[in-house]
Amino acid sequence: MSDKRYHISIIGGGITGLTAAYYLMRERDERKLPIDFTLIEASDRLGGKIQTWKHDGFVIELGPDSFLERKASAAQLVQDVGLQDDLVRNNTGQAYILHKNRLMPIPEGAVMGIPTRLMPFVTTSLISPLGKLRAAADLVMPAGNHGEDESVGHFFRRRLGDEVIDHLIEPLLSGVYGGNIDQMSLLSTFPEFARLEQKYRSLILAMKSTRPESDRQEKKKGMFQTLKGGLQSLVERVESLLPASSLLKKTMVERIDKNAAGYGLHLSNGQVLQTNAIILTVPHADAQKMLQPYVDIPPLAGTTPTTVATVAMAYPAEQVKLHLEGTGFVVPRKSDYTITACTWTHRKWPHTTPKGKALLRCFVGRENDQAIIEQSDEEIVRVAVKDLQRIMQVGDTPEFYIVNRIQRSIPYVVGHQQWLRTVTEKVETQLPGVLLAGASYAGVGLPDCIDQGKKAVRDVLRFVTNK
Ligand SMILES: Cc1cc2nc3c(=O)[nH]c(=O)nc-3n(C[C@H](O)[C@H](O)[C@H](O)COP(=O)(O)OP(=O)(O)OC[C@H]3O[C@@H](n4cnc5c(N)ncnc54)[C@H](O)[C@@H]3O)c2cc1C
Structure with a gap:
């Protein structure tokens, strides 16, 4: 590596981009590399799909609520940023499937x-x-x-x-x-x-x-972990460790221009950020628009992205009567219910709910039934409560609720691996130093995204240190 300073841009501040920024900073500091970096996020908050709402003593996840312990990179990141004492594991219990209007184990x-x-x-x-x-x-x-x-x-x-x-x-x-x-x-x-x-x-x-x-073994321990303060506490901790000068929030990358010195990022604030390499962690549809002038990327076949809504509803405990042990249920596609699943969150994650209260978290929005997502929050809650009342005792009106609509990444359709190989090769040859990472590519779970963020750091460092 020459004595020249290099600049790396990370576009997108979801878990993939945050992970990349954090490990890039660590590598740079440990190896004393002449590298500056900027994490650029379109919205005013980091975390992307991760969002926790704390209200009235409740810790409510509006997006993902936990990660698989078996895939070690998430717990490793938690440990690396010093939050290991906040890790909690889910309570195990019977899960159910709705079948002919009954919850079957x-x-x-x-x-x-x-x-x-x-x-x-x-x-x-x-x-x-x-x-x-x-x-x-x-x-x-x-x-x-x-x-x-x-x-x-x-x-x-x-x-x-x-x-x-x-x-x-x-x-x-x-x-x-x-x-x-x-x-x-x-x-x-x-x-x-x-x-x-x-x-x-x-x-x-x-x-x-x-x-x-x-x-x-008969008494199993939970397979999932989360943080007592919600997953957003991980986002906030990573953000607090990054230099403020490396963060650009409320700034969208509108266009990428390839030039002799690397790439020019055209930002929504009117500036052009000159950079040597890019870790691009935005959903693929957005990445494709940015790269299209240089790389002819085949479209992802098959399906369009679906939007789901999480519907969290808080009740006094006596208004939610569950005669069954367990932590929740899922609903088959072939049913006349609108909800697709419900977690009895106060049972699965007791730390989320104050004593004397119950927290139910339903999901709505199937791939072939997006009409419900267009409804008002009140209507979504009304429909969810009506569905629940067909199978369990729940009060008509929650003490409070929060509905969050999130676009899922496009499902990986048959041939995805071949598609990914083609896209990666094309980007590698036509846009050297641009790395794609995130839920659109090699796994949607939080640990998969963290793994991709880490790999992108290894690849981008190989690219700049070989210069
Ligand atoms: C409802 C739901 C529940 C889930 N539950 C779980 C779970 O319990 N456990 C689990 O492991 N996984 C779960 N997942 C999956 C997981 O949450 C996601 O796959 C993961 O959070 C995606 O992270 P990401 O960084 O790839 O993308 P995102 O979180 O989508 O981040 C991308 C970021 O890029 C920004 N951006 C976009 N365009 C631009 C631009 N032009 N310029 C600058 N910034 C831009 C966006 O604002 C966003 O912040 C869930 C997903 C959903 C939808």
Whole structure:
């Protein structure tokens, strides 16, 4: 690396951009690199989809509420910024699936809906005897597709039949990914299942053999973690550690110009920021507009982005009567309910709710039913309460509520990996020093985004230090 100073821009202040800024700063300081950086965020707050609302003693997540502990990078970031003492784990408990207007327990031993224990699956009334017989065919069927991408729906339907998918797997998975599982790429969302089929042939046998011993113990610990002060406390801590001079909020990057010295970022404040390299963490539709003059990026096939709304409703505890143990339920797509899931948050995350109160968090907005999102907050709450009252005892009027509409990233459709390879290669050759990262690319979960932010830092440092 020459003695010249380099400037790196990070566009987008969601978790991916924040992670990139934080680890870039650390690397620079530890290795004493001649690098300046700027994190540019269009809105007046950092965090992107992460947003916590603290009100009346409640800690309410308006977007993501936790992260998978198993994917270590999120807990690592929490530790790196000194918030490890604030980590809390979810209370475990039975989760339910709505089936014929009743909450039915997800059969014990079902991993992502795939049966790994015989008895709970044989006795569940979620699946008809014929459906169970069809699922059991997995035990004798040969392995199918060898390494080609296919839809998640197609894969599971082929192995286990329609009923297990529609009644069990789809409601569990589409809660995480939000897309239509019959279009969603298996290799980009659950590649491990494709590998398991090749290795063990039968999915049921594979799940039995590969489930860790800890999962089989009766009293399991929660798989998710969050922070006592809400996920926004992580955002605020990272922000407080970054030099104020490296942050540009309320500033949108409107255009990127390639020039002899690198890139000129045309900002909404009228200025042009000259930079040597860019970590671009905005949703892909926005990235595409910025890069289009230089890179002919194939559009993401298939679906359009969907908007979901989280609907958090606070009640006096006596107005929410739950006769069942557990932490919440999901609703299959093929139902006449508008809500897609409900978490009994005061049970799953007791730190969020003051004593004597209950907190319910519902989701609305399916891929094929966006009309509800256009309704007023009052109407969304009315519909959510009406749905809940069909299955549990809930008061007509919450003490207070908050509705938050968020655009989900476009679901990864079949062929996503090939698409990503093409886009990455094109950007690498035509716009050297521009790195794409974030939920549109290599995983939507917070740890996936954190991993991508870290990788972008390694790549961008390789780019500038090789100059
Ligand atoms: C309802 C919902 C619930 C979820 N729950 C969970 C969960 O519990 N656990 C989990 O692990 N994951 C969850 N996810 C997924 C996870 O929250 C997201 O994938 C992740 O937060 C995305 O982070 P990001 O940094 O890639 O993008 P974003 O958070 O979208 O950040 C992108 C940022 O770029 C900014 N921006 C856009 N254009 C420009 C521009 N031109 N100039 C400057 N800035 C710009 C935006 O304002 C935004 O702040 C959930 C997602 C949703 C929608």
